[in-house]
Amino acid sequence: MTVRLYDSRKQELLDFEPLEPGRVGIYVCGPTVQSSPHIGHLRSALVYDQWRRWLGWRGFDVTLVRNVTDIDDKILANASAEEEWWALAYRFELEFTAGYNALGILPPTYEPRATASVGQMQQIIQRLIDRGHAYAAPDGSGDVYFDTASWADYGALTRQKLSDMADATDADPRGKRDPRDFALWKGHKPEEPASASWPSPWGEGRPGWHIECSAMSSRYLGPAFDIHGGGLDLRFPHHENELAQSSAAGDGFASYWVHNGLVNVNGQKMSKSLGNSIYASDFLEMARPLVVRYYLGSAHYRSTIDYHDGALVEAEAALERIEVFLRRVERRLSGTRFTSDIVIDIPDAFAAAMDDDLSVPQALGVLHDTVRAGNAALDGEDLASAARANGQVLAMAEVLGINPLAVEWQTAANEPATAALGALVGNLLDGRRAARERRDFAEADRIRDELAAAGIQIEDTPSGPHWSLANE
Numbered sequence: 001m002t003v004r005l006y007d008s009r010k011q012e013l014l015d016f017e018p019l020e021p022g023r024v025g026i027y028v029c030g031p032t033v034q035s036s037p038h039i040g041h042l043r044s045a046l047v048y049d050q051w052r053r054w055l056g057w058r059g060f061d062v063t064l065v066r067n068v069t070d071i072d073d074k075i076l077a078n079a080s081a082e083e084e085w086w087a088l089a090y091r092f093e094l095e096f097t098a099g100y101n102a103l104g105i106l107p108p109t110y111e112p113r114a115t116a117s118v119g120q121m122q123q124i125i126q127r128l129i130d131r132g133h134a135y136a137a138p139d140g141s142g143d144v145y146f147d148t149a150s151w152a153d154y155g156a157l158t159r160q161k162l163s164d165m166a167d168a169t170d171a172d173p174r175g176k177r178d179p180r181d182f183a184l185w186k187g188h189k190p191e192e193p194a195s196a197s198w199p200s201p202w203g204e205g206r207p208g209w210h211i212e213c214s215a216m217s218s219r220y221l222g223p224a225f226d227i228h229g230g231g232l233d234l235r236f237p238h239h240e241n242e243l244a245q246s247s248a249a250g251d252g253f254a255s256y257w258v259h260n261g262l263v264n265v266n267g268q269k270m271s272k273s274l275g276n277s278i279y280a281s282d283f284l285e286m287a288r289p290l291v292v293r294y295y296l297g298s299a300h301y302r303s304t305i306d307y308h309d310g311a312l313v314e315a316e317a318a319l320e321r322i323e324v325f326l327r328r329v330e331r332r333l334s335g336t337r338f339t340s341d342i343v344i345d346i347p348d349a350f351a352a353a354m355d356d357d358l359s360v361p362q363a364l365g366v367l368h369d370t371v372r373a374g375n376a377a378l379d380g381e382d383l384a385s386a387a388r389a390n391g392q393v394l395a396m397a398e399v400l401g402i403n404p405l406a407v408e409w410q411t412a413a414n415e416p417a418t419a420a421l422g423a424l425v426g427n428l429l430d431g432r433r434a435a436r437e438r439r440d441f442a443e444a445d446r447i448r449d450e451l452a453a454a455g456i457q458i459e460d461t462p463s464g465p466h467w468s469l470a471n472e
Contacts, residue, residue: 008257027217029230032069033092037280040263047260047301049105066108099280120215133248137175142187142203183208210241224252287312323404338387
């Protein structure tokens with residue numbers, strides 16, 4: 001089946017046709033490392049990890065480039081005498097990386113920093129000047145601006161007319177022909193550190209934000225590539241300006257534009273003014289990282305997630321149903337002919353959902369239906385059907401990056417609290433076994449009920465009793 005995706009520029013679902021058969025180039029706008037990451041940053045990176053995993057499953061060789069914007073007005077503003085801008089940027093970059101790693105987000109193929117591609121930015125700026133789409137400010141400030149009026153397709157991504165757009169606010173207005181023109185190069189200002197400037201034909205300075213992504217995408221993926229991704233909040237002005245300057249410079253740029261939805265908190269947009277931002281490090285302490293991944297990745301990528309109290313509890317319960325089945329079927333099939341003959345297979349309904357613009361909610365529905373069918377097969381001692389369900393659940397969970405049996409998630413068992421709980425439950429189970437052997441069934445039932453009251457679920461199997469935290 002053909003993979004379909006929603007193209008934000010054409011505003012319709014399209015069949016995905018890569019520029020080169022069998023290969024996919026994706027550029028994702030990564031973080032501006034000015035402050036600590038919040039859960040919206042995690043959600044965005046996770047969305048493109050899901051796209052990458054699914055396209056890889058479909059047989060494509062995927063190259064994913066996710067940049068780091070490490071020079072920017074806000075980075076300079078947040079720096080201090082004690083911590084220079086480049087040190088601050090690197091410190092926050094490490095926080096982003098830690099958050100990505102905690103959620104099992106695969107490292108990008110390339111992760112370039114903006115400061116490493118300044119030469120490529122200057123080349124694009126010069127091409128724009130030569131083509132009549134950019135100009136150096138006449139006041140000697142060193143600023144260079146994109147001439148929005150010179151590009152008839154400006155506004156094509158967001159379907160706006162230049163006459164309807166508000167004034168641009170991303171650059172000093174000095175020397176601009178039109179208030180909607182935007183900065184390609186920012187001349188050095190006396191109050192800025194000398195280390196935050198580079199020589200250029202227009203004077204010492206630094207790049208504007210938008211030109212950075214145009215340069216890095218073309219440097220690592222070529223002048224034309226398949227998919228450009230990023231958060232919905234980047235469509236204007238950032239992505240609009242990227243498209244305009246790259247196209248005006250003569251590059252084919254992105255064939256498809258994909259934008260992920262944002263994360264709200266209790267119905268409100270996260271913002272510093274409201275004081276409702278949830279930082280990644282705090283969020284990852286609220287639940288297991290695997291649960292956080294399940295939660296942030298369970299909605300359709302284009303939808304807005306509205307976080308509320310209890311959301312992670314619900315995600316934990318859903319994930320535990322998968323985990324309990326996988327451990328249950330693993331125990332039951334142990335020693336049978338099905339153990340060495342697990343067929344990893346994706347159900348057609350799951351594939352159809354993922355092919356349909358990465359419809360993860362529908363795909364998760366298929367996964368949970370398969371879990372229920374697998375449990376029913378175990379209850380009926382239909383081991384062949386249980387084994388088939390096992391292979392399907394493993395395959396679907398692996399594609400979504402939520403396989404609880406995967407090595408990267410096997411940390412909880414080593415935690416002291418878990419080990420202590422296991423020892424206590426083990427002692428009680430030994431007492432229950434002894435009671436049953438002496439036919440004191442009242443005592444055996446009392447121990448079972450005591451464990452159940454504490455949220456411990458006991459499963460009696462041919463190989464002995466196994467316990468787990470009872471799922472809702």
